[in-house]
Amino acid sequence: NAGVTQTPKFQVLKTGQSMTLQCAQDMNHEYMSWYRQDPGMGLRLIHYSVGAGITDQGEVPNGYNVSRSTTEDFPLRLLSAAPSQTSVYFCASSQREGGYTFGSGTRLTVV
Amino acid sequence: AQRVTQPEKLLSVFKGAPVELKCNYSYSGSPELFWYVQYSRQRLQLLLRHISRESIKGFTADLNKGETSFHLKKPFAQEEDSAMYYCALRDSGGSNYKLTFGKGTLLTVNP
Numbered sequence: 308n309a310g311v312t313q314t315p316k317f318q319v320l321k322t323g324q325s326m327t328l329q330c331a332q333d334m335n336h337e338y339m340s341w342y343r344q345d346p347g348m349g350l351r352l353i354h355y356s357v358g359a360g361i362t363d364q365g366e367v368p369n370g371y372n373v374s375r376s377t378t379e380d381f382p383l384r385l386l387s388a389a390p391s392q393t394s395v396y397f398c399a400s401s402q403r404e405g406g407y408t409f410g411s412g413t414r415l416t417v418v
Numbered sequence: 419a420q421r422v423t424q425p426e427k428l429l430s431v432f433k434g435a436p437v438e439l440k441c442n443y444s445y446s447g448s449p450e451l452f453w454y455v456q457y458s459r460q461r462l463q464l465l466l467r468h469i470s471r472e473s474i475k476g477f478t479a480d481l482n483k484g485e486t487s488f489h490l491k492k493p494f495a496q497e498e499d500s501a502m503y504y505c506a507l508r509d510s511g512g513s514n515y516k517l518t519f520g521k522g523t524l525l526t527v528n529p
Contacts, residue, residue: 338515347427349424349522351519388495406452407517409461409463
């Protein structure tokens with residue numbers, strides 16, 4: 308039982324490049340979400356999904372896309388990376404009740 | 419709208435001293451409150467849920483609906499408690515799974 312797995316752990320991108328951050332969970336959780344963590348800002352919700360085929364925007368969705376084709380996977384796509392997207396990204400999953408399980412994070416730097 | 423306020427960015431105490439990390443919330447519905455802990459450069463881990471009313475690592479937290487607070491307390495701080503602590507809120511019913519975080523409090527326990 309791996310929990311929530313995020314890849315890659317580290318990434319450096321050039322401005323304008325695109326990439327996909329992967330997130331997978333093996334707990335059959337309905338709810339998955341992406342957060343970014345920035346100093347002094349806490350964790351801010353980017354996008355979330357309440358089930359396969361259903362996604363919605365969070366607090367800071369601009370510049371990011373998501374899809375949820377399966378219960379297990381919830382990838383986050385950066386369309387055209389900008390320095391303002393330099394951050395640590397966390398994926399999390401949850402059932403209807405109980406706490407959220409977080410992945411180990413992806414540390415992204417955009418130069 | 420859901421809002422979580424952690425008024426202290428930094429909190430420094432000496433080993434053996436009591437510690438209280440403050441959390442206030444604003445939500446018109448029925449909230450479920452959590453405390454998460456993040457040790458240096460690691461993933462967030464669930465520390466407490468108000469529903470479970472349990473004590474983890476000596477920490478407790480009581481939901482005070484009148485004061486809309488969910489302060490985290492420990493009577494005798496240990497050096498290994500040094501970490502970032504986040505208070506978080508979500509709706510306890512319905513289909514709103516969104517978890518809203520405060521900006522966090524960095525606790526340092528000095529020897």
